[in-house]
Amino acid sequence: MSKQTDDLFKNIVSHAKEYGFVFQSSEIYDGLSAVYDYGQLGAELKNNLKTYWWKSMVQLNENIVGIDSAIFMHPTIWKASGHVDGFNDPMIDNKDSKKRYRADQLIEDKIDRYEKDGKSDKAAQLQQDLDDALNADDLPRLKTIIEEHNIVCPVSGTKNWTEVRQFNLMFATQMGAMADGAEQVYLRPETAQGIFVNFLNVQKxxxxxxPFGIAQIGKAFRNEVIARQFIMxxxxxxxxxxxxFVRPGTELEWYEKWKETRLKWHxxxxxxxxxxxxxxxxxxxxxANAAVDIExxxxxGFKEVEGIHSRTDFDLKQHQEFSKKKMQYFDPEINQNYIPYVVETSVxxxxxFLTVFANSLVHEDLSTEEKQDSRxxxxxxxxxxxxxxAIFPLTKKDGLPEKAREIMNKLKLDFNMQYDEKDAIGKRYRRQDAIGTPYCITVDHQTLEDNTVTIRHRDSMEQERVAIDQLRTIIGDLVSWxxxxxxLQ
Structure with a gap:
């Protein structure tokens, strides 16, 4: 990462904390690695992103419904899905720093550096070597690649590496009152299996x-060894x-449709x-028989935000085998029973959240010949x-705060609002700009005469005079889903 991009990323992280979007979890106890809390504004943004996804999936599509499955599930589910035996990452330790890394990501970082240094041929060759090693599950080869390309530990700066070995990412815990008689269960490492085991319940x-879909939003847990890149x-x-869920033989056609649909959504x-x-x-x-990431x-650098996968009939077939319950669908159009194929989209x-935050954070130079200014x-x-x-009374006197509160109390029934009367109006605008508030409403002395206010638009900084009784409609239209x-239609 160059100094310029490193500074940009640091600005994103510091802005997220300073304005109440994201905090380090347990910060007063020096934090917990790779765990974060969402602050007052972060929780609002996160909920709005969930609403956008849910509306676009469930509300706009008559053949998609949503569920909310439990975090704890029968442990055999994870045996059937392959997570108990195969949910591993290739890990390597640096003996000097005692830090553990994913071997493939160390190599990917080196590929990015080659690209940024203009060494495209070297980057392409290294990518090919990495792909070959991963496809062959050749762990010794991964270590050899790391050594051949002089990849050092980001902390110690040394090349004193251990062998590469597999590390299972699931969190295990005990369910039951007594440890001796308790059953080992797992915190789910993905939400997909909760959908698959409810396939028949929802379908019937x-x-x-x-074709029909089942959507879900939920927490998942992975014992990621590497804590880096903030909330990535x-x-x-x-x-x-x-x-x-689709008819076998049509999955790749649906896969292409969902690829296009999901990028359009972003x-x-x-x-x-x-x-x-x-x-x-x-x-x-x-x-899978096809898979792509939207990066x-x-x-x-480029990193995955969403994955689209053609999962074939693997999951339902596995659950049919392990549960001894038929996971079949009778298709009246072709008069046939079959296990459906599945196309997955996973964000x-x-x-x-980080994508939207990074994409939205802008430093603007507003300087003129007369003065230096920025926001x-x-x-x-x-x-x-x-x-x-946000609602601003121009001053703290002459009845302006009371009028502003009156407007605030009406609008907050429909919108998440803020009231601010501290400091000069320019400073208040800047505070709202920094948290992304699209519209600021100023109550001034003219308001008391004709029941009009000023709306200031965040992006253009232009202002317009409107009637108070039109505010609900105007703001509603501007922020409408x-x-x-x-x-997306």
């Missing part, structure tokens, strides 16, 4: 016909997943299309902004 109770890689995180938020790319998987998971260009909510602004799409509008969802 909802009278669902293929955490031990406790949230996923937004759709499992879309771009509707106002992101720069040049910041996104598809990255096809070279090594497919054992259950975003973060300050530290990391925390990564999406820091979060240009969130109004529909997902944590605070929709329709402005996002219409783009």
């Amino acid at each position: 109770t909802g009278r669902m016909k293929i 890689r955490m031990r406790e995180f949230e996923q937004m997943e759709l499992q879309f 771009l509707a938020l106002g992101s720069n299309p040049a910041k996104y790319r598809y990255h096809d998987h070279v090594k497919l998971a054992h259950y 975003y260009d973060f300050p530290f 990391g909510l925390d990564r999406l 820091v602004v979060l240009k969130f799409h109004p529909a997902i902004a944590p605070v929709k509008a 329709n402005n996002l969802l219409d783009q």
Whole structure:
């Protein structure tokens, strides 16, 4: 990472903390590695992103329904899914720093550095070597690659590495009152299996016909050894997943449709299309016949935000075998029973949060010939902004605060609002810019005469005079979910 991009990333992290979006978990006890808390504004933004996803999946699609499955599930589920035996990452330790890393990510970081240094040929060759080693599950080869390319520990700066070995990422715990008689269960490492084991329940109770989807938002837990890149890689995180059940033989057609649909969903938020790319998987998971990541260009390089996978019939077939329950669907159109194939779309909510935050944080130079000026602004799409509008009385006297409170009390029934009467009006604008509030409403002396107020628009900084009784409609139209969802139709 260059100094410029490193500074940009540090600005994102510090801004997120300073303005109440993201805090280090247990910070007063020196924190807990790779675990974060969402502050007052972060919780609002996160909830709005969840709402956008849920509306776009469940509300806009008659053949998609949502569920909320439990975090604890029968341990045999994870045996059937392959997580007990195969949910591993190739890990390597540095003997000097005592730090543990994912071997493939150390090599990927080196590839990024080669690219940034203009060594494209070297980057391409290293990528090929990495792909070959991963496809062959050749752990000694991964260590050899690390040594050949002089990859050092980011902490100690040395090349004193252990052998590469596999490390299971699931958290295990005991369920039961007595440790001796307790059953070992796992905190779910993904939300998908909760959907698969409820396939028949949803299909029958909802009278669902293929093709149909089941959506879910929920927490998942992985014992990630590497704590880095802020909320990109955490031990406790949230996923937004759709499992879309289709007739066998049609899965790749649906896979292409969902690829296009999901990228369109991200771009509707106002992101720069040049910041996104598809990255096809070279090594497919054992259950997949096609897989692609939607990647975003973060300050530290392109990283996955969402995965689209054609999972075939692996999951339902495995659960049928381990549970001895038939996981079949009778298709009246072809008069046939079959186990459906599945196309999955899976978004990391925390990564999406970071994507939106990084994409929205802008430093603007407002200097003129007369004076130097600048502002820091979060240009969130109004529909997902944590605070929709702020109310300012111009002064703390002459009845202006009382009038402003009167307006606030009416609007807060529909919108998340803030009231602010401290400091000069310019400083108040800057505070709201920094948290992404799209509209500021100022109550002044003219308001008492004609019941009008000033609305100031965040992005253009232009102001307009409007009647108080029109505020609910005006703000409602500006922050409406329709402005996002219409783009997805």
